[in-house]
Amino acid sequence: MISEGSLTTQFEAHIDRAIDDILASLPNPEQLPPDERRGIIARYTAVLEGNFIYWMSAGHLSVVSEEAKSVIQDNLLEEVRDSHPEMLRKFAMCACAVPTDSDALAVYGNLRNVRLFVGRLQGVEILLMMAFFEGFIVKFMPYLAELAKKRGSAERAYTDVHGTCDIVHTQELFRALDAEMTLMHDRLAPATELIEGVGILRRLIENIIHPCVAANPNHDNHRCSGNMA
């Protein structure tokens, strides 16, 4: 999976492939029933609204290089100063897609797995996971905006902002990753272990898109009866 060459470049390619795979699995908005258009927006909101800043903060607590701390700090500053959670809440409200308890339960097992992973406070691993997250968000925004449009919403602040600013954020996170790995080079886990968080978050993102993606059976007590479409 991860082979020769600059490790950061290899990770970047791995993450790009993971994002492309997810995008290729997106159901056609035209063919989605209205309640599933609502469901994707609601589950996305349930995951992002209260967790993005928390997970990025965990990255800040975990990294040791000044470069990585500075990159994450800039990212957090923008999130808090510009009230990105409020921006997302408004987006969901305007699309009549505010998360319900059912939406929260649909992603609960996979969300918990990400939280437990983040709680290990491993800097390089969290940076990789968040670079994947930011990279996915950028490319997912046109699809999310299309779903909202089909639900009659003209609210675009959240998708417009995240379709552009996260491009820079993703690049910066890879720069932070490079600095962190350089500083930690003699203490790094094998590459396949470093990318564990990418796989755990990928499962959660797939769960946002497809409501019955079960969490890893080693950890999950709330599996649905169906499978990913």
Ligand SMILES: [Fe+2]
């Ligand atoms: Fe944001």
